[in-house]
Amino acid sequence: MVRDPAPRVDAEPLPDASRADAAMPLRAADDGLLLVYFGYTSCPDVCPTTMADLRIALGDLTQAERERVQVAMVTIDPTRDLGEVLTNYVQTFVPDGHALRTEDAVLLERVADRFGASYSVERGESGAIEVSHTAFLYVVDDAGLLRLQWPFGTTADAVSRDLDSLLQGLDRGGSAAAPDPTDQEVS
């Protein structure tokens, strides 16, 4: 799914728990792509499925392509997801992945909002913590523009093809045309 015009999402950095809380801009390195996911580690189904498929997709890229792609998971449940837990979680799937965590709820909401992501973490009647969250995986380019978002259930193949196409677009010079949107049906 292509967002047009592409929203700018890099106005504020987030602390990266996997890099001693260094501020990480939500923007890719030059000529690269940054994949951003808003999730939480006690998510047994949607988050690990997305991350596991992403791991497969990244594995399908050439080494040179892979080096241009960074992955960041932003926790929407910072109370339970302490830095170490979040780092372990994201790096189980993507060894060099970034673990973004802030306890500033207002900042988190502002950042998520730029992506169009929403979430809620509430204690339900039974006492269990109930969480909902936007399950898109977002692609940000080196200008901090949100270029593409994949809905939950997008196949690893489709993700890999889109990444390939976006990276080639960057090769052809800067603000490349967005790739053909992958068919977004949940498989």
Place this chain on the structure above:
Amino acid sequence: MRRSRLPLRAVLGALAIALVSVLAACGGSDSSSGSGGDGGLAIADVWARTSAEGQTMGAAYMTITGGGDADRLIEALAPTEIARLTEIHETVPVSEVEGAEPMDGMEGDSMEGMDMEGGAEMTMRPVEWIDVPAGGSVALEPGGYHIMLVDLAKPLAVGDTFDLTLTFEQAGEQTVKVTVRDA
């Protein structure tokens, strides 16, 4: 905060004994053949995903094929060495959950919500049972039904196996072996 054990359990246990043939149809089967020709329930491709250090929740998946009669999966239980609690859950778009959103007073017309705002927001809910149609199958798969392993005792590693006891309304208790995969 334990879920109370169903008193039904004892009854179902007795039922299970009466259904030895069903057990025979599933137990020890290493093929993923579909519905048992002898009217038994079949459970195939049982797996759980690996979990990271410190991750509290896990999920197990499988395909259940019904026998001659419709049945229902009503309980699942993993050993406490694996998880403190075992629950049956379903992942659903928030738009399908009644009352989940303040504005979501009207159920039913929310399918236009499959656009990029809201419709893509996912949540999970416990389910009391999963219907297993006679002769048909139901998949417990990522993004849908799953057996949720609550408070994992230790990380699930590739190749680990553990027993999962499933209780069906008709077929009683069925114990299956779950294999941990990196999928």
